[in-house]
Amino acid sequence: MPALSLAAMRKGARGVVTSVADDRQSVGDSARSTVSRRLLELGFCPGEHVEVIEEIWPGADPIAVRVGNSVFALRRREAAAVMVEVEDRGTG
Amino acid sequence: MSVHAATVDAFQLALIGVPNSGKTALFNRLTGSRQKVANYAGVTVERKEGVFVGPSRERSYRVLDLPGAYSLTPTTLDEAITRDLLLGRLSGETAPRFIVCVADATNLRLNLRLVLELKDLGIPMIVALNMSDLARSRGFDVDAAALERELGVPVVETVAVARDGDRQLIERLESLSLPAASRPIEWRETDLAQIERTQREVRRILRAIGYAEPARHRALRQIDTLVMHPVAGLAILATLLFLVFQAVFSWAAVPMDMIDGSIAALGQFIQQTLPDGALRSLLVDGIVAGIGSVLVFLPQILILFFFILLLEESGYLPRAAYLLDRLMGSVGLSGRAFIPLLSSFACAIPGIMATRTIPNLRDRLATIMIAPLMTCSARLPVYALVIAAFIPHRAAGPFNLQGVVLFVLYAAGIVSAMAVAYLLKRTVMHASYHPLLLELPEYHWPNPRNLLIGLWERARIFLTRVGTIILSLMIVLWFLSTFPAPPPDATGPAIQYSIAGYIGRGLEHLFAPIGFNWQISLALVPGLAAREVAVGALGTVYSLSATDDALAGALTPMIASTWSLATALSLLAWYVFAPQCLSTLAVVKRETNSWRYPLLMAGYLFALAYVASFITYRVAVALTA
Numbered sequence: 196m197p198a199l200s201l202a203a204m205r206k207g208a209r210g211v212v213t214s215v216a217d218d219r220q221s222v223g224d225s226a227r228s229t230v231s232r233r234l235l236e237l238g239f240c241p242g243e244h245v246e247v248i249e250e251i252w253p254g255a256d257p258i259a260v261r262v263g264n265s266v267f268a269l270r271r272r273e274a275a276a277v278m279v280e281v282e283d284r285g286t287g
Numbered sequence: 288m289s290v291h292a293a294t295v296d297a298f299q300l301a302l303i304g305v306p307n308s309g310k311t312a313l314f315n316r317l318t319g320s321r322q323k324v325a326n327y328a329g330v331t332v333e334r335k336e337g338v339f340v341g342p343s344r345e346r347s348y349r350v351l352d353l354p355g356a357y358s359l360t361p362t363t364l365d366e367a368i369t370r371d372l373l374l375g376r377l378s379g380e381t382a383p384r385f386i387v388c389v390a391d392a393t394n395l396r397l398n399l400r401l402v403l404e405l406k407d408l409g410i411p412m413i414v415a416l417n418m419s420d421l422a423r424s425r426g427f428d429v430d431a432a433a434l435e436r437e438l439g440v441p442v443v444e445t446v447a448v449a450r451d452g453d454r455q456l457i458e459r460l461e462s463l464s465l466p467a468a469s470r471p472i473e474w475r476e477t478d479l480a481q482i483e484r485t486q487r488e489v490r491r492i493l494r495a496i497g498y499a500e501p502a503r504h505r506a507l508r509q510i511d512t513l514v515m516h517p518v519a520g521l522a523i524l525a526t527l528l529f530l531v532f533q534a535v536f537s538w539a540a541v542p543m544d545m546i547d548g549s550i551a552a553l554g555q556f557i558q559q560t561l562p563d564g565a566l567r568s569l570l571v572d573g574i575v576a577g578i579g580s581v582l583v584f585l586p587q588i589l590i591l592f593f594f595i596l597l598l599e600e601s602g603y604l605p606r607a608a609y610l611l612d613r614l615m616g617s618v619g620l621s622g623r624a625f626i627p628l629l630s631s632f633a634c635a636i637p638g639i640m641a642t643r644t645i646p647n648l649r650d651r652l653a654t655i656m657i658a659p660l661m662t663c664s665a666r667l668p669v670y671a672l673v674i675a676a677f678i679p680h681r682a683a684g685p686f687n688l689q690g691v692v693l694f695v696l697y698a699a700g701i702v703s704a705m706a707v708a709y710l711l712k713r714t715v716m717h718a719s720y721h722p723l724l725l726e727l728p729e730y731h732w733p734n735p736r737n738l739l740i741g742l743w744e745r746a747r748i749f750l751t752r753v754g755t756i757i758l759s760l761m762i763v764l765w766f767l768s769t770f771p772a773p774p775p776d777a778t779g780p781a782i783q784y785s786i787a788g789y790i791g792r793g794l795e796h797l798f799a800p801i802g803f804n805w806q807i808s809l810a811l812v813p814g815l816a817a818r819e820v821a822v823g824a825l826g827t828v829y830s831l832s833a834t835d836d837a838l839a840g841a842l843t844p845m846i847a848s849t850w851s852l853a854t855a856l857s858l859l860a861w862y863v864f865a866p867q868c869l870s871t872l873a874v875v876k877r878e879t880n881s882w883r884y885p886l887l888m889a890g891y892l893f894a895l896a897y898v899a900s901f902i903t904y905r906v907a908v909a910l911t912a
Contacts, residue, residue, distance in 0.1 A: 215479075217479055220720075220722060222362040222646050222722050228360050228361060228646075230722050230724065232360060232479060232482065233357070233358070233362060235479060235482045235483060236357055236358045236360075236400060236482055237397065237724070237726070238396055238397055238400075238486070240483055240486040240487075241483065242490070248511070248515075249511075249512075249515045249516070251517045251609070251610065251612070251613050252517040252518070254613065256613065257609060257612050257613065257622075257723055259515055259609060263394075263397065263500070264394045264396055264397070264500040264503075265394060265396070265397050265726060265728075267726055267727065268605070268606075268608070268609035268612070268622075268723060268724075268725040268726075268727055269723055269724050269725070270612070270722065270723045272722070273722045273723065273724055
């Protein structure tokens with residue numbers, strides 16, 4: 196199956212994280228705390244299983260993603276940093 | 288008790304852990320009600336410290352509950368405080384000599400990375416595997432001994448919500464000698480490759496100890512399908528909020544009457560006991576009536592906070608923030624702003640304090656700026672007084688007209704808050720993008736003990752405010768409206784000749800265009816201290832020396848006969864916007880560490896209030912002419 200960014204995955208889609216790009220988008224007020232860093236710290240790291248469990252209408256954004264034993268809410272813009280080898284495309 | 292005597296050589300330790308690890312519950316378990324809650328210097332991040340004595344009675348422990356943090360590279364003010372304190376960089380604080388890292392046993396994958404990051408700091412530490420009972424009940428045991436071997440630091444099991452659930456931790460602490468003074472810590476921020484390496488180490492440890500998370504409970508998955516559904520979820524959220532507000536108003540009625548009754552009885556007791564004179568007047572009219580008019584809101588505030596704590600402890604609030612992110616994003620706010628704004632319906636002060644969980648400064652500022660537009664419980668007495676006097680108690684469709692007006696006032700606050708947020712983003716705050724990354728924790732049954740401790744904290748903060756700021760303002764107001772005494776040939780009420788009377792008539796020039804008479808103008812001055820004070824002040828101005836309950840009763844026909852409908856509506860419009868609350872402005876000053884934002888807030892809210900009242904007054908005059 197192809198590698199996709201997490202931002203392109205629809206509800207129900209599952210896969211394994213292959214990499215997290217350094218997107219340099221800052222989360223807080225410090226330029227050091229980027230989205231990529233926080234994603235890695237929260238467990239979005241290579242080898243982990245992820246699943247999009249819910250999305251908000253309209254626009255299917257933000258999404259709720261399960262990784263490991265946690266669920267996180269994030270917007271597709273943040274999710275774009277995470278590359279996933281998709282196992283199941285879900286229903287959308 | 289010898290708690291204080293023994294603290295001379297107290298064992299000092301800091302509790303740290305990721306949010307939702309049960310850290311505060313463990314802190315409550317260890318220290319019970321022996322807690323001291325204050326703020327870190329210069330910011331309104333809560334500083335919680337408590338003490339307890341070990342079972343041997345030979346040693347006491349001083350525990351600092353650090354704000355929850357996912358990492359030492361901060362994204363929020365809370366996380367920055369925790370990092371700086373650990374590194375000894377926070378002014379007025381010494382670096383902890385010993386740390387207890389709380390890790391959720393049911394979610395070690397998320398918790399262990401922080402443990403490894405902390406271990407690298409070299410501060411002596413114990414890992415508390417919290418919620419170990421929950422892990423066991425879900426059919427998997429965490430092998431604490433194996434984890435201790437792999438980590439190279441002591442690991443104990445804790446159950447923060449159970450009596451005696453801290454026994455292992457305390458026994459371990461008792462066996463340790465007092466840690467030496469901390470050394471300066473070398474710390475450098477990790478790069479992305481290092482984080483990946485640490486995460487690989489976490490995975491290795493989890494495999495080595497045979498840790499496998501159980502599948503999530505089916506019932507919880509089904510609850511989430513419903514609660515987080517884009518349509519059903521919002522409907523559930525709306526229903527919950529409606530029920531909470533219903534409870535705030537209906538449950539509070541009885542305790543409020545009781546407080547009112549006690550205050551009235553106390554006033555009467557003093558009235559009958561003391562001889563007539565300035566002292567009696569100060570006690571009865573100034574202090575008892577003034578404090579009573581504010582104290583009466585305690586039940587409403589506690590009920591609202593009860594529900595907020597309940598929703599918070601159960602894990603629901605972050606889901607609400609997720610559901611509302613899109614809606615609030617349309618006016619440029621983050622979904623995270625929902626929690627502070629909800630608290631602001633009780634009182635803007637805790638609401639503004641809750642903004643510290645918003646990572647971005649501009650997001651925080653925008654939320655702080657609009658928090659006072661949420662209708663706080665202190666506006667209710669004013670709304671109730673004016674509505675009772677001017678809005679007929681009759682049906683409007685299936686609703687009551689008075690209820691409809693109250694609803695319109697709440698809605699006006701929310702709608703204008705959204706409009707202001709939108710304008711702020713487009714102008715002063717500049718449009719910039721702020722990411723959303725929010726953990727949706729597992730649901731938990733709220734723990735009654737933690738709820739009680741949380742409520743007690745809120746009550747204490749409110750009562751302290753009543754006992755300090757409000758009490759002193761009441762005394763000042765009493766002096767202003769009592770002196771100088773009226774001349775012997777005075778015809779009007781005594782207050783007209785006092786300093787307050789002159790101030791009121793001076794302000795009348797300013798407020799005449801929006802329909803306020805000198806009595807209202809005057810009442811707005813002490814009403815700056817707190818909105819509800821205006822009701823008591825109107826009573827004083829209209830020379831009624833009755834207790835509060837009777838006052839509202841007697842005041843209603845009085846204002847109904849002397850004000851026009853246009854004036855009444857104008858006053859309601861004024862109260863939707865006007866920042867008649869010095870405490871709120873003081874908190875904004877402390878929170879933003881500058882005078883700029885409180886002044887900006889006061890300026891824009893007074894301007895909005897004046898314009899809204901002017902339009903309301905002119906339109907109402909034109910329509911009723």
